[in-house]
Amino acid sequence: MTDPHRPPEPHHAHCRELFARLSEYLDRELDEIQCREIEGHLNACPPCQACFETLERTVALCRQMPSRPVSGDFARRLREAVARMGAAAGAGRTS
Amino acid sequence: MPPTPTSKPKRIEDRDSPLIRSIQAGDADGFYALVRRYQQPLFNFGLRMCGHAADAEDMVQDTFLNVFRYLQDFRFESQFKNWLYRIAASTCIKRRRRSQYAPEPELSLDDFLPGDENAVAGETPPWAREPLERVLDQELAEKLQEAIVALPEKYRLVLVLRDLEGFSTEAAAQILNLTPTNVKVRLHRARLFVRDQLKDYFRHDRPAPAA
Known part of the structure; x- marks a missing residue:
């Protein structure tokens, strides 16, 4: 039996349309009207709300990914490679 | 004239x-x-x-x-x-x-839709609710890196430039010679792909946090 106090199910055909714009919403790339439309839908649609929150967390995790330092050995090899490029360019100019 | x-x-x-x-x-x-x-x-x-x-x-x-x-x-x-x-x-x-010469697969938005709504609990899982610093450890960083590398290259480039290197949509479009709309479409699909990989990881591989 359905609960009479439960709000009506949101129109899920609408989900796809809003789902396609969740990243733009997250990145604040939508206008105010579109934002309000998405917020209204998220409040009424728990699956889309959960989807949005996991997407938001995914982006936050990507932004917090630790970076790895360049090894001293690679930095040395890079300097040597630049020196070789410079020498080759210099030889090219004088030949 | x-x-x-x-x-x-x-x-x-x-x-x-x-x-x-x-x-x-x-x-x-x-x-x-x-x-x-x-x-x-x-x-x-x-x-x-x-x-x-x-x-x-x-x-x-x-x-x-x-x-x-x-x-x-x-x-x-x-x-x-x-x-x-x-x-x-x-x-x-x-x-x-x-x-490698294999053509790159396309990611479709429909592959990431919540799907049959009756099958979805509709609850935000703990990994999206707990404080970020509690969630992001070395193991998750490795899982995230694997998920990023598993993305088809054209999506990976956009995600890495936007969400890891911090370029704007316009700058990423300029770097990749794409329209801003194209960048947004690829970014959204890339994020959904990575999100699905993380969901699977938290559902199957990650031990439950100590109470």
Whole structure:
């Protein structure tokens, strides 16, 4: 039996349309009207709300990914490679 | 008919401009300074793109080789950093084409839709609710890196530039020679792909947090 106090199910055909714009919403790339439309839908649609929150967390995790330092050995090899490029360019100019 | 005024492209000044002008004027040591400034971010960009330190190092070296060759042609019509990453992205694409010929799969939005709504609990899982610092540990960072590397390259490039390197939509579009709309479409699908990988990880592999 359905609960009479439960709000009506949101129109899920609408989900796809809003789902396609969740990243733009997250990145604040939508206008105010579109934002309000998405917020209204998220409040009424728990699956889309959960989807949005996991997407938001995914982006936050990507932004917090630790970076790895360049090894001293690679930095040395890079300097040597630049020196070789410079020498080759210099030889090219004088030949 | 009056002559049409010819508009000169706008010159863009940024923190790199003085150094680039100095190198173009013949300052040989300036190039070492440029390498020191960008070797770290480019290495991490390469690592995200290739997944292996050795490949990332090769990509960085090839990128600087191309920068060295073409820097005289740089006309300050974009930010230097965008021009540099354009070369780095193109180096990544060329290296992949040398190593594999299979066409890249497309990601479809429909593959990521919540699906049958009755089958979805509709609850935000703990990994999206707990404080970020509690969730992101070494193991998750590795899982995230695997998920990023598993993305088809054209989606990976957009995600890495936007969400890891911090470029704007417009800058990423300029670097990849795409429209901003195209960047947004690819970014959204890439994020959904990574999100699905994380969901699977938390559902199957991650031990439940201690109460």
